[in-house]
Amino acid sequence: MAGLSSVLKFGFLVCLILVSPWSVCASIVHRKFTIGTQNVTKVCSTQMVVTVNGRLPGPTITVHEGDNLVIEVENNAPYNVTLHWHGVRQLKSCWADGPAYVTQCPITPGNKFTYNFSVTGQEGTLWWHAHITYLRATVHGALIILPRPGKTYPFPKPDAEIPIILGEWWNANVEDVIAEAVRTGGVPNDSDAYTINGQPGDFFPCSANETTRILVERGKTYLLRIVNCAMLHSYFFKIANHLMTVVAVDAEYTKPYKTDVLLTNPGNTMDVLITAGQQSGLFYIATRVYNSLPLGTDFLNTTTTAILQYKECSNTSVPVLPILPAFNDTATATKFSSNLRSLNPSVPNTVDVEMLITEGLALVSCPNNSCAGINGDRAVGAFNNISYVQPNISILEAYYFGIDGVYTTDFPDNPPTVYNYTATVPLSLWEPELGVKVKVLKFNSVVQIVFQNTGIITIQNHPIHLHGHNFYVLGQGFGNYNGKTDPAKLNLVDPPFVNTRGVPAGGWAVIRFTADNPGAWLMHCHFESHSELGLDMVFVTKDGPRNSDKLPAPPFDLPKC
Numbered sequence: 399m400a401g402l403s404s405v406l407k408f409g410f411l412v413c414l415i416l417v418s419p420w421s422v423c424a425s426i427v428h429r430k431f432t433i434g435t436q437n438v439t440k441v442c443s444t445q446m447v448v449t450v451n452g453r454l455p456g457p458t459i460t461v462h463e464g465d466n467l468v469i470e471v472e473n474n475a476p477y478n479v480t481l482h483w484h485g486v487r488q489l490k491s492c493w494a495d496g497p498a499y500v501t502q503c504p505i506t507p508g509n510k511f512t513y514n515f516s517v518t519g520q521e522g523t524l525w526w527h528a529h530i531t532y533l534r535a536t537v538h539g540a541l542i543i544l545p546r547p548g549k550t551y552p553f554p555k556p557d558a559e560i561p562i563i564l565g566e567w568w569n570a571n572v573e574d575v576i577a578e579a580v581r582t583g584g585v586p587n588d589s590d591a592y593t594i595n596g597q598p599g600d601f602f603p604c605s606a607n608e609t610t611r612i613l614v615e616r617g618k619t620y621l622l623r624i625v626n627c628a629m630l631h632s633y634f635f636k637i638a639n640h641l642m643t644v645v646a647v648d649a650e651y652t653k654p655y656k657t658d659v660l661l662t663n664p665g666n667t668m669d670v671l672i673t674a675g676q677q678s679g680l681f682y683i684a685t686r687v688y689n690s691l692p693l694g695t696d697f698l699n700t701t702t703t704a705i706l707q708y709k710e711c712s713n714t715s716v717p718v719l720p721i722l723p724a725f726n727d728t729a730t731a732t733k734f735s736s737n738l739r740s741l742n743p744s745v746p747n748t749v750d751v752e753m754l755i756t757e758g759l760a761l762v763s764c765p766n767n768s769c770a771g772i773n774g775d776r777a778v779g780a781f782n783n784i785s786y787v788q789p790n791i792s793i794l795e796a797y798y799f800g801i802d803g804v805y806t807t808d809f810p811d812n813p814p815t816v817y818n819y820t821a822t823v824p825l826s827l828w829e830p831e832l833g834v835k836v837k838v839l840k841f842n843s844v845v846q847i848v849f850q851n852t853g854i855i856t857i858q859n860h861p862i863h864l865h866g867h868n869f870y871v872l873g874q875g876f877g878n879y880n881g882k883t884d885p886a887k888l889n890l891v892d893p894p895f896v897n898t899r900g901v902p903a904g905g906w907a908v909i910r911f912t913a914d915n916p917g918a919w920l921m922h923c924h925f926e927s928h929s930e931l932g933l934d935m936v937f938v939t940k941d942g943p944r945n946s947d948k949l950p951a952p953p954f955d956l957p958k959c
């Protein structure tokens with residue numbers, strides 16, 4: 399990457415000298431991220447947490463489209479760390495993508511690595527987070543991509559912009575939480591609070607004095623840049639007495655969509671305009687979990703709050719609380735997701751690779767039923783009945799250097815057995831194969847995937863995230879995808895273009911993307927526990943014919959395993 403950055407610097411100079419106006423030029427954004435530990439107190443509990451530059455949520459990075467980011471990471475924490483730039487296309491920079499053992503070995507304690515990549519063709523909000531074990535619970539922050547200087551938004555310029563970071567908090571060390579689940583074969587313990595900009599709000603113990611307050615002025619408009627950094631929860635999001643207009647999702651502009659409620663999945667980012675149209679007052683910004691599990695409320699069914707405060711209003715009045723949908727209001731969740739539309743779609747109209755991928759949980763048997771999952775088995779996740787096992791060097795290095803024995807290339811295009819996916823599934827189909835199987839793609843092939851949720855253990859709305867690409871969501875539905883009748887219902891005109899999508903519980907979703915980016919790209923459930931349990935797979939996209947379509951050599955400082 400040293401070579402690349404000098405080329406970029408050279409390009410930068412040429413640009414300054416030869417080209418005017420400035421608006422076509424990009425700059426280099428340099429940041430230093432020091433990863434360390436500190437004690438943080440929330441909901442009456444003090445925990446040692448891992449943070450970046452001592453902040454929780456971590457620092458917001460603001461860049462312009464086209465900029466080159468150089469993020470120097472120094473790991474002073476006692477854990478292995480990697481950072482992922484969630485949603486960034488990483489064109490020809492797969493080495494900077496960050497998932498542990500997929501594109502890099504971890505940065506070990508006391509060591510450094512510099513992430514060097516450009517952000518091109520994307521505007522809006524993305525985010526960054528740790529991509530190893532459970533560290534992203536506290537190692538995360540917003541990545542804001544403004545239009546290039548001189549360019550404008552496709553909507554009236556707001557008076558101010560406000561990042562809203564939705565998170566989760568454990569009254570425990572999160573590394574212990576995941577280690578315990580791995581040891582016992584059970585599911586990791588759920589969190590103890592949900593947060594908005596780091597604070598749980600008025601309805602959680604020991605929290606009301608710290609509730610996040612957002613000051614607004616009557617008549618002004620604000621762009622809320624909402625990032626769902628939660629580990630295991632989708633949220634409904636409302637602001638009392640204020641309508642919201644969604645203008646971008648996952649750093650892609652949408653047709654403006656006016657609504658009083660949002661649904662946001664872990665991994666999703668959403669840009670939303672609001673107008674401070676009330677006379678004055680205090681209004682709760684409130685979230686509640688959307689939980690698609692048919693069985694239960696084994697989570698905090700509590701309202702998390704921040705306060706939208708009109709400047710002239712005193713702190714002491716009682717804020718207005720919005721009425722949130724019930725936690726299991728799938729109709730509202732479905733309506734919201736189905737109403738998102740791309741502003742500038744360019745849907746590929748032919749398909750080269752068609753896949754049907756079942757997704758959900760699974761069980762692996764343990765000797766003498768000694769594990770903590772259902773029936774004494776180990777809970778895992780699986781795509782097409784394959785539960786992903788983390789290799790001990792990165793898949794990208796194995797691919798690039800031709801190292802055998804790290805992965806196989808037989809990830810199947812279809813589930814190995816055809817069955818009634820969403821009905822009660824016979825127990826004989828609950829046990830997956832374990833392995834590191836990748837799907838190899840030719841450069842520039844158009845891939846269409848039908849994600850089919852299964853009823854193994856339980857149906858559930860899993861937010862599926864693909865690294866290095868946005869994808870079009872052509873349609874979704876409940877039950878089993880019907881290859882005869884459902885294709886006619888797909889939206890090829892203006893489907894949303896996202897990097898993470900919840901597949902309906904007991905249903906399906908169809909996505910399409912172009913494999914135009916050489917490298918190894920992880921696809922996984924963005925419920926962190928499910929990803930840890932193996933609900934992951936990897937696409938390897940081969941080089942294209944031109945030199946500019948080839949994966950460059952790894953950076954000199956890429957960590958070693």
Ligand code: C2O
Nearest residue numbers: 482484497665863
């Ligand atoms: Cu938010 Cu694998 O990523």
